[in-house]
């Protein structure tokens with residue numbers, strides 16, 4: 001989608017790729033449909049993953065559809081409400097780990113070493129094969145590659161997949177990856193033990209695809225930088241109020257990065273997940289609702305702001 005308000009503010013020709021339009025509301029579906037299909041092909045009866053939320057929602061949905069059992073391990077109290085609801089509705093066993101995402105990923109790796117279940121985190125190569133299709137779509141839809149692709153970076157599977165897609169399409173836009181300041185291991189060059197950010201989907205301190213992501217960004221002559229939570233929420237509100245697009249906070253990190261650091265030419269910002277995933281952050285950062293008695297004068301004042 002073209003983004004006129006964002007183009008005006010940034011001075012670039014900005015477009016938004018709405019990954020929230022995927023079946024479960026995030027880009028994770030692109031890879032999950034492939035990974036779960038492969039698991040079925042290999043005879044697995046169950047899939048497991050560690051997740052900050054969207055992988056869990058997607059794995060649960062595709063497992064349900066394939067008739068597989070699903071178990072998802074999430075950091076306790078740290079995943080957005082909508083994502084938790086999705087995983088539960090699709091019948092997955094949801095394990096609330098008293099630890100963070102990085103510990104959850106470590107534990108599911110151990111779990112699959114001990115049991116015949118398929119791991120569907122983005123360390124699974126089928127996930128990358130599915131996710132690279134985002135790059136094909138962007139080039140097909142624009143009629144050519146963009147100059148720059150802005151994308152939030154968490155476990156770094158997505159930025160890896162976008163680059164693989166562009167390489168296969170024989171194009172080379174610059175990749176601009178953005179981490180949240182409180183969870184920016186690649187930017188800092190060292191793992192972050194207790195990652196913290198409002199953007200729960202990228203609250204990751206030790207990305208599994210760190211090296212591939214660094215290679216992708218270097219090969220594309222791109223950059224990876226950090227943005228603050230305040231900048232993320234500013235971009236999040238700007239998208240909602242000025243572009244009419246509701247994404248989740250992590251998705252706004254790519255836009256926040258564009259606004260802080262700038263870019264040149266035609267820029268695609270990947271909005272990785274839908275805003276409805278995280279109603280708590282939405283309500284906390286929005287204006288309050290306006291109460292009114294059921295009388296026209298009251299409603300006039302409340303609705304139109306007159307005295």
Ligand SMILES: *Cc1c(COP(=O)(O)O)cnc(C)c1O
Pocket residue numbers: 026027028054055122152153154155156157158159201202248250251272273274
């Ligand atoms: C998973 C996710 C990310 C981060 O993707 P990685 O592959 O972990 O880098 C960003 N935004 C949203 C909404 C996500 O669900």
